[in-house]
Amino acid sequence: MKTTFPENFLWGGATAAMQVEGASDVGGKGLSVSDVYIFDENMPKEQWTDQWHMMTHKQVEEAQDPHSPKYYPKRHGVDFYHHYKEDIALFAEMGFKVYRMSIAWTRIFPKGDELEPNEEGLAFYDRVFDELNKHGIEPLVSLSHYEMPLYLATEYGGWVNRKLIEFYVRFASTVFERYKDKVKYWVPFNEINCVKHHPFVSVGVVEENHPHIEQAKYQGAHHQFIASALAKKACLESNPNAKIGCMISYQLLVPYSCDPDDIQKTVEKQRESLFFTDVLARGYYPGYTARMLADKNVVLETEASDEQIIRDYPVDFISFSYYMSSAVSAHPENLEGAVGNLITGGIKNPYLPTSDWGWQIDPKGLRTALNQLFDRYQKPLFIAENGLGAVDELKEGDVINDDYRISYLRDHILQIKEAITDGVDVFGYTSWGCIDMISASTSQMSKRYGYIYVDQDDLGRGSKRRIKKKSFDWYKNVIASNGEQL
Numbered sequence: 001m002k003t004t005f006p007e008n009f010l011w012g013g014a015t016a017a018m019q020v021e022g023a024s025d026v027g028g029k030g031l032s033v034s035d036v037y038i039f040d041e042n043m044p045k046e047q048w049t050d051q052w053h054m055m056t057h058k059q060v061e062e063a064q065d066p067h068s069p070k071y072y073p074k075r076h077g078v079d080f081y082h083h084y085k086e087d088i089a090l091f092a093e094m095g096f097k098v099y100r101m102s103i104a105w106t107r108i109f110p111k112g113d114e115l116e117p118n119e120e121g122l123a124f125y126d127r128v129f130d131e132l133n134k135h136g137i138e139p140l141v142s143l144s145h146y147e148m149p150l151y152l153a154t155e156y157g158g159w160v161n162r163k164l165i166e167f168y169v170r171f172a173s174t175v176f177e178r179y180k181d182k183v184k185y186w187v188p189f190n191e192i193n194c195v196k197h198h199p200f201v202s203v204g205v206v207e208e209n210h211p212h213i214e215q216a217k218y219q220g221a222h223h224q225f226i227a228s229a230l231a232k233k234a235c236l237e238s239n240p241n242a243k244i245g246c247m248i249s250y251q252l253l254v255p256y257s258c259d260p261d262d263i264q265k266t267v268e269k270q271r272e273s274l275f276f277t278d279v280l281a282r283g284y285y286p287g288y289t290a291r292m293l294a295d296k297n298v299v300l301e302t303e304a305s306d307e308q309i310i311r312d313y314p315v316d317f318i319s320f321s322y323y324m325s326s327a328v329s330a331h332p333e334n335l336e337g338a339v340g341n342l343i344t345g346g347i348k349n350p351y352l353p354t355s356d357w358g359w360q361i362d363p364k365g366l367r368t369a370l371n372q373l374f375d376r377y378q379k380p381l382f383i384a385e386n387g388l389g390a391v392d393e394l395k396e397g398d399v400i401n402d403d404y405r406i407s408y409l410r411d412h413i414l415q416i417k418e419a420i421t422d423g424v425d426v427f428g429y430t431s432w433g434c435i436d437m438i439s440a441s442t443s444q445m446s447k448r449y450g451y452i453y454v455d456q457d458d459l460g461r462g463s464k465r466r467i468k469k470k471s472f473d474w475y476k477n478v479i480a481s482n483g484e485q486l
């Protein structure tokens, strides 16, 4: 039995403000945590993805001081801020039905604790949504994509401070009301489970303040759960027909061997991510929470109303990023040289190839992941990110033969089709980086994902000229054939 993609399947591509917009100090925008994030290019390349480290107050100050050797030029982006009409026209030429993007919190509330929004910021996104609408492309909008205002991190301590809920809900309510007739799909937090990996850009934890980092991560996550639920409440008040989804980074984890210890360890590690969708999709903390937090010496500070708020506003759909899978061993010390990519904490799976940045490529894992998530939640699923970061070569005559990216995407799309045949309700797919942007974890421009090449290097230099890669026409055909011609 073979099914096709649903007629109304939402094909498209994804970006994030802090990686695509540039113009990080234009239009009244304030600094976000990602604008000052310092990347240490001296680390070994295979550890570059693992750079989502903590930041100290000293580093944050240095990163903003143009006279400091550690001054980190603000995130370059690729100047979507001024190129949005050209870029959206290219997305429309590929036939996009949906475009996943994020609103930079610091364009709307530059410091984060203001009472009134920045009109220039609101007007920019009005222009973007109107351009998308002109081309019949549905926006799917994240509210916080590693872009929390830096001021909230340094002056309030980030999400460990319950005040962040009030500030976030003010931001969310402002944009829900402003764009209630232009946006139907909202995602409060990008990769909300990644508070584990990179506390600085996820919850705004600055090193000196939080000697007990696990406590800070899960307390911050608890406040984000409340904020996400209150965001749904606010959104429905503005647009009762809107759909609110949660979003996690989903890495399929598999036991390295049939050793029962590996199997149990894999369940526990996978739960560290599913914990976030359990809370947001079901509306309550799962039974294993007490043991999981006790093992981390975490004691959450909650308020009496928290439980009911979370229960009253579960999400309508689940979205997730999928790039890789990882093997898990309870005894890694016995696996000489098998340690995998540091961000995954996993063990290299000998059955899988590895990308240039150490991410293990597992298309069949996407079918497994889709079935796991649908079996667990029975809610519509949306693949919000999937793609291959690679160094693309620009040849004579503006030719970029990214056949490796076409085969990566083809192999994953085939598995989405398998999952649909398995009965999984998946309603959309936005491949990551529909246009080249800077890498979130390494700040590199050279780690390219797009169907559209941008002439810009790791230091932000270049003409920013847009050039169609070979994958541009390939994906245009995938969409035109609704996934039949791959």
Ligand code: BGP
Binding pocket: 016, 019, 190, 191, 249, 321, 385, 389, 432, 438, 439, 440, 441, 442, 447
């Ligand atoms: C996800 C982020 C995206 C994007 C993607 C690719 O975790 O949500 O913003 O960055 O990873 O990763 P990278 O850019 O680090 O190669």
